[in-house]
Amino acid sequence: MILATWNVNSISVRIPHLISWLQQHQPDVLCIQETKVEDTKFPIDKIREIGYEAVFHGQKSYNGVAIISKLPMDKVEKTFRETPELDQARFIKAEIEGNVILNAYIPNGSYVGSDKYEYKLEWFSALRNYLNENQDSSKPVLLCGDFNVAPEDRDIYNPDRHRGEVMCSEQEREALSVIRDWGFVDAFRMHEEQTGHFTWWDYRLLGFKRKMGFRIDHIYVTESLAGKCKRSWIDIEPRKLDRPSDHTPLVAEFN
DNA sequence: ATGGTGGATGGTCCA
Numbered sequence: 349m350i351l352a353t354w355n356v357n358s359i360s361v362r363i364p365h366l367i368s369w370l371q372q373h374q375p376d377v378l379c380i381q382e383t384k385v386e387d388t389k390f391p392i393d394k395i396r397e398i399g400y401e402a403v404f405h406g407q408k409s410y411n412g413v414a415i416i417s418k419l420p421m422d423k424v425e426k427t428f429r430e431t432p433e434l435d436q437a438r439f440i441k442a443e444i445e446g447n448v449i450l451n452a453y454i455p456n457g458s459y460v461g462s463d464k465y466e467y468k469l470e471w472f473s474a475l476r477n478y479l480n481e482n483q484d485s486s487k488p489v490l491l492c493g494d495f496n497v498a499p500e501d502r503d504i505y506n507p508d509r510h511r512g513e514v515m516c517s518e519q520e521r522e523a524l525s526v527i528r529d530w531g532f533v534d535a536f537r538m539h540e541e542q543t544g545h546f547t548w549w550d551y552r553l554l555g556f557k558r559k560m561g562f563r564i565d566h567i568y569v570t571e572s573l574a575g576k577c578k579r580s581w582i583d584i585e586p587r588k589l590d591r592p593s594d595h596t597p598l599v600a601e602f603n
Numbered sequence: 604a605t606g607g608t609g610g611a612t613g614g615t616c617c618a
Contacts, residue, residue: 357618358610382618384611409611410618456618464617496618551608551618594609594618 349419349445349602350375353492353565354586355453355548355595359383359414362593363391365586369597371398373583376418377444378597379451381494383412390414407437413451413493415442421449428478438471447573448483452493457514465514468496472523476530485531485570492567494548494595497524499534502543503563515564532568535580535600545582548595555594556587567600576602 352375356362359380370378383390383406390404395416405426406412415421421442428439428450438453455471458464483489497520501507510516528534536545546561553560569577579601587596 361610382610409616458618551610552606554607591609 349377349447350599351377351379351449351490351492351567351602352597352599353379353381353451353494353567354597355381355494355565355593357382357384357593357595359385359391359412360389361591363394365589365592367394367398369583369586370395370400370416373597373599374418375599377449378416379449379492380414380416381412381438381451381453383414384409385412403440403442405437405440411437411453413438413440413453415440415449415451417442417444419444428482429474446488448487448489450483450489450491450493452491452495454493454495454497456496457520459514460512460517460519469519469523472520472527476526479527479530486572487570488573489531489570490567490573491527491532491569492565492598494565495524496564497521498562498564499524499528499566503546505544505546505559505561515562528568531570533571533574535567535569535574535577536563536582536598538574538577539580547582547598549587551594556592565595565598567598569600573602578603 402416404414423443425441455468457468498516547565549555583597
């Protein structure tokens with residue numbers, strides 16, 4: 349199985365890139381974030397035309413997630429907690445060939461100390477509670493998406509320049525480590541120890557041109573899947589296209 | 604150079 353994750357930053361704008369990338373790489377599963385469309389406007393027909401199915405959970409203007417798959421999906425869920433008024437269309441789950449696929453768009457957090465930052469930390473905490481109560485780390489579980497956290501200094505082009513800022517503050521890294529310690533392995537870091545591998549570059553900083561990258565998109569897998577993960581890599585080619593998403597796809601391949 | 608761009612939307616909010 350080949351699985352990828354990609355924050356597309358509006359599926360309406362990015363659908364040509366998305367279709368092209370699926371046709372070129374033929375992953376079995378692609379988890380996307382920031383679709384920014386209500387479910388009635390999700391471009392399901394274009395996805396079916398190239399041999400994929402999709403399940404999706406969107407809202408107007410903001411957030412929105414989807415799982416696109418060639419393989420049958422079942423046991424789909426679109427929230428992970430009891431308080432739907434806080435649900436911002438940031439989570440979708442499906443099971444594929446016995447693997448639990450959790451696709452998450454973790455809140456950005458705005459700036460350290462803001463209300464949105466507190467919401468981000470609270471969201472991480474709720475996600476850990478969900479894992480505790482609803483999933484089993486001895487089984488094949490995969491959690492992927494845009495985490496909006498660079499776990500270590502080597503995941504930032506220049507960590508000293510951004511020390512303590514949102515996406516790399518100690519509290520965010522600790523919140524992410526609590527998720528990981530439930531029973532996950534970082535698939536990308538199984539195969540690559542070096543810095544210089546990033547999934548996101550800020551539009552505002554003209555970050556891609558200036559090589560100012562962050563590794564904030566991740567594929568976390570439980571041990572039973574980690575043993576089968578033969579490769580994980582970042583495809584920066586879509587970030588070079590006209591009107592790119594600010595993120596680029598991350599891929600993991602399993603035996 | 605202490606700002607920059609981009610998406611959804613229709614004045615701002617979000618990232």
